[in-house]
Amino acid sequence: MASLLKELPSMSTILAAYASLSAMAMLIRTILNEMIPKPMQRFINTKFSNLVSKYLSSNFTFIIEERWQAVYNETFRAVEVYLPTRIGPSTDKLLLGSNDINNPTSPPKRKIPSDCKIIDEFEGITLEWTLHVKESEKYYIPDKKTYHLTCKKRARELVEQKYFPHIAKTAQTILSKREKLNIYTYNQDRSRWESAVFKHPARFETLAMELELKQFIMDDLDLFVGRKDFFENVGRAWKRGYLLFGPPGTGKSSLVAAIANYLNYNVYDLEFQSVRNDADLRRILTSTTNRSILLIEDIDCSTKISKDRGKLKNDREKEGEVGRTDRPSAIDPGVTLSGLLNFIDGLWSSCGNERIIIFTTNHKEKLDPALLRPGRMDVHIHMGYCTPTGFRKLATTYLGIKDDKLFGPIDDLIKVVEVTPAEVAQQLMIKSDDPEAALHGLITYLNTKKDKVGEDVIQQEEEAKDENDKNDGNQTKEPDESKTGCIYLS
Numbered sequence: 001m002a003s004l005l006k007e008l009p010s011m012s013t014i015l016a017a018y019a020s021l022s023a024m025a026m027l028i029r030t031i032l033n034e035m036i037p038k039p040m041q042r043f044i045n046t047k048f049s050n051l052v053s054k055y056l057s058s059n060f061t062f063i064i065e066e067r068w069q070a071v072y073n074e075t076f077r078a079v080e081v082y083l084p085t086r087i088g089p090s091t092d093k094l095l096l097g098s099n100d101i102n103n104p105t106s107p108p109k110r111k112i113p114s115d116c117k118i119i120d121e122f123e124g125i126t127l128e129w130t131l132h133v134k135e136s137e138k139y140y141i142p143d144k145k146t147y148h149l150t151c152k153k154r155a156r157e158l159v160e161q162k163y164f165p166h167i168a169k170t171a172q173t174i175l176s177k178r179e180k181l182n183i184y185t186y187n188q189d190r191s192r193w194e195s196a197v198f199k200h201p202a203r204f205e206t207l208a209m210e211l212e213l214k215q216f217i218m219d220d221l222d223l224f225v226g227r228k229d230f231f232e233n234v235g236r237a238w239k240r241g242y243l244l245f246g247p248p249g250t251g252k253s254s255l256v257a258a259i260a261n262y263l264n265y266n267v268y269d270l271e272f273q274s275v276r277n278d279a280d281l282r283r284i285l286t287s288t289t290n291r292s293i294l295l296i297e298d299i300d301c302s303t304k305i306s307k308d309r310g311k312l313k314n315d316r317e318k319e320g321e322v323g324r325t326d327r328p329s330a331i332d333p334g335v336t337l338s339g340l341l342n343f344i345d346g347l348w349s350s351c352g353n354e355r356i357i358i359f360t361t362n363h364k365e366k367l368d369p370a371l372l373r374p375g376r377m378d379v380h381i382h383m384g385y386c387t388p389t390g391f392r393k394l395a396t397t398y399l400g401i402k403d404d405k406l407f408g409p410i411d412d413l414i415k416v417v418e419v420t421p422a423e424v425a426q427q428l429m430i431k432s433d434d435p436e437a438a439l440h441g442l443i444t445y446l447n448t449k450k451d452k453v454g455e456d457v458i459q460q461e462e463e464a465k466d467e468n469d470k471n472d473g474n475q476t477k478e479p480d481e482s483k484t485g486c487i488y489l490s
């Protein structure tokens with residue numbers, strides 16, 4: 001024992017060794033500080049602390065991106081709806097705003113700003129949320145948004161199995177109770193859908209249409225909404241396509257609004273002509289959410305979808321544009337028919353659930369037959385000129401009357417004059433506080449129209465006669481489908 005004690009270094013030796021080691025460490029640190037540039041030092045520090053936290057930290061982070069496998073991420077959407085309900089005392093900043101011009105005094109809406117922490121509690125565990133926004137360097141690529149959820153590693157299983165389903169369920173309840181609908185329009189410059197509050201007064205009850213047609217559409221919508229299992233069982237995408245056709249002012253847009261209000265669905269109003277190409281269309285449509293209506297108005301105005309789609313190519317060839325690769329968006333090739341069909345009944349049609357697609361056109365005959373084939377648009381609805389039933393509905397809406405001695409003469413005129421519900425509504429509105437005067441005004445309007453149509457018919461008959469004489473009377477007239485008022489079901 002004594003010899004062992006003798007071999008141990010003395011206290012002064014230990015202190016001397018410690019002093020020289022400390023001096024050496026300080027010297028090395030000073031040399032490293034001098035020699036290694038600051039950014040490199042920061043990089044080494046971060047790597048080192050990441051390494052330590054990776055192995056020693058007890059936290060786990062879930063990252064939720066806006067898109068998932070090329071389509072809109074429904075988990076992201078659920079989080080976006082759910083999180084504002086969890087704003088509490090620990091939240092230190094918020095985004096506030098309002099776009100409801102009808103209720104300027106109502107409290108503003110809340111949104112979560114980037115880098116703001118939201119603390120939530122679920123079954124005794126604490127969860128910390130943050131929204132991260134990475135600004136895009138290119139104007140046509142949207143900013144990248146991600147939600148980060150941090151919890152204890154041991155709670156990870158519970159969060160995945162119970163907390164996320166809880167979020168999805170809560171978001172669904174909130175959305176189904178949502179009082180206000182949104183209408184979205186696509187901003188090509190910012191490559192994103194932008195929303196506004198959708199407050200259209202049109203309801204099925206106020207629409208001037210034949211009662212059977214109205215009932216048919218409502219039944220069809222009810223059937224669609226309630227048939228999730230059916231669509232799954234038969235292996236079809238849970239979507240329904242409507243083609244609304246008829247002259248301007250017959251209520252196509254009003255019917256779309258009535259459908260949105262009936263189903264409580266948001267509307268995505270896509271200006272089709274501004275879509276650059278098929279890839280652009282794919283990106284735009286996969287950024288829409290479920291339980292929504294995609295509306296493409298005046299589909300015949302897109303040259304590539306109409307029968308006359310060779311025209312665009314010819315025009316561009318004339319302008320010497322073919323072959324140029326640096327085309328700006330204004331003269332991009334546009335969406336092809338096959339690109340559109342791919343979304344209606346092709347492989348991409350199965351992206352998303354509970355979707356309604358509505359096309360409107362004033363000229364169904366101009367559409368490419370491929371778009372009209374059975375199975376493409378499920379229901380074709382003809383929006384026709386005003387009928388006596390339609391007139392009565394408008395009289396109730398605008399004048400608050402159900403019957404009048406002038407209804408008979410008006411019915412007789414409406415049966416022979418092609419007048420749109422928009423024109424009738426306009427006439428009734430002029431003197432809506434004096435029903436008698438309004439009805440007389442309508443009669444005068446209809447009579448003037450009748451006389452004018454009479455003159456036009458005589459002129460047209462004369463022109464047609466001249467034309468027939470020129471062509472030896474060989475021409476056959478195509479049936480005017482728009483007057484049949486049929487609904488085609490596939």
Ligand SMILES: Nc1ncnc2c1ncn2[C@@H]1O[C@H](COP(=O)(O)OP(=O)(O)OP(=O)(O)O)[C@@H](O)[C@H]1O
Pocket residue numbers: 206207208209247248249250251252253254255362383420421422423425
């Ligand atoms: N069937 C209808 N029932 C009730 N109101 C109607 C009807 N049709 C038209 N109106 C009235 O006329 C206005 C214009 O109608 P709307 O925009 O719905 O017609 P449209 O067929 O979509 O016309 P366009 O083809 O020019 O877009 C509406 O705001 C509404 O007040």
